[in-house]
Amino acid sequence: EDQVTQSPEALRLQEGESSSLNCSYTVSGLRGLFWYRQDPGKGPEFLFTLYSAGEEKEKERLKATLTKKESFLHITAPKPEDSATYLCAVQDTGGFKTIFGAGTRLFVKA
Amino acid sequence: NAGVMQNPRHLVRRRGQEARLRCSPMKGHSHVYWYRQLPEEGLKFMVYLQKENIIDESGMPKERFSAEFPKEGPSILRIQQVVRGDSAAYFCASSPPGAGANEKLFFGSGTQLSVL
Numbered sequence: 001e002d003q004v005t006q007s008p009e010a011l012r013l014q015e016g017e018s019s020s021l022n023c024s025y026t027v028s029g030l031r032g033l034f035w036y037r038q039d040p041g042k043g044p045e046f047l048f049t050l051y052s053a054g055e056e057k058e059k060e061r062l063k064a065t066l067t068k069k070e071s072f073l074h075i076t077a078p079k080p081e082d083s084a085t086y087l088c089a090v091q092d093t094g095g096f097k098t099i100f101g102a103g104t105r106l107f108v109k110a
Numbered sequence: 111n112a113g114v115m116q117n118p119r120h121l122v123r124r125r126g127q128e129a130r131l132r133c134s135p136m137k138g139h140s141h142v143y144w145y146r147q148l149p150e151e152g153l154k155f156m157v158y159l160q161k162e163n164i165i166d167e168s169g170m171p172k173e174r175f176s177a178e179f180p181k182e183g184p185s186i187l188r189i190q191q192v193v194r195g196d197s198a199a200y201f202c203a204s205s206p207p208g209a210g211a212n213e214k215l216f217f218g219s220g221t222q223l224s225v226l
Contacts, residue, residue: 004152031213032213034213034214041219041220042219042220043114043201043203043217043218043219043220044153044201044215044217045217046214046215046216049213049214087152087153089153091213095166096158096165096166097143097155097158097166097168097169098143098155098213098215099155100145100152100153100154100155101152102150102151102152103152
């Protein structure tokens, strides 16, 4: 069964303090790995799709990387507006549903 | 171009009543997904629909829950005889037609269901 585990559950950073969020996954065959951002009271917002090991994607202060077993979301010099829950998700080649992890709640203090 | 619209935003029901949650996908999108989210938990897949067809309902409870996406009108998630454990945020997402298109989901703001 497809599984996604994210760590840490929560992360508190000072503004400008870079760090990484981890996503470990298990799928029979990976169609894609996704990162979403979710703000309180809102639905998730798409950030990145990664398809194969070694692939990297960047957007502003965020960079996502992928290996055969895990993905990292690197946050460089975060700002308070980066505070949100970051969700990792996978889709396997055998179906069309996207399976989400429980998320990492990021708090960035000015 | 309006995003995914869900209504109501908040729904309060007493135990035993029915709850109907509505979702209008983005214009041009023909795939709809329903997810459920409990506090401190991730999104749990419930059902995937295309117009007039249920494609994957492997995440739907066998009893009391049903979903439809008619040819005209919004998708409906229906919960009959609600219980306190049904209290959660229910999110709808949509994606456009075409191979690979369902890899990127566009989410609505959710319906918060509270069962008294």
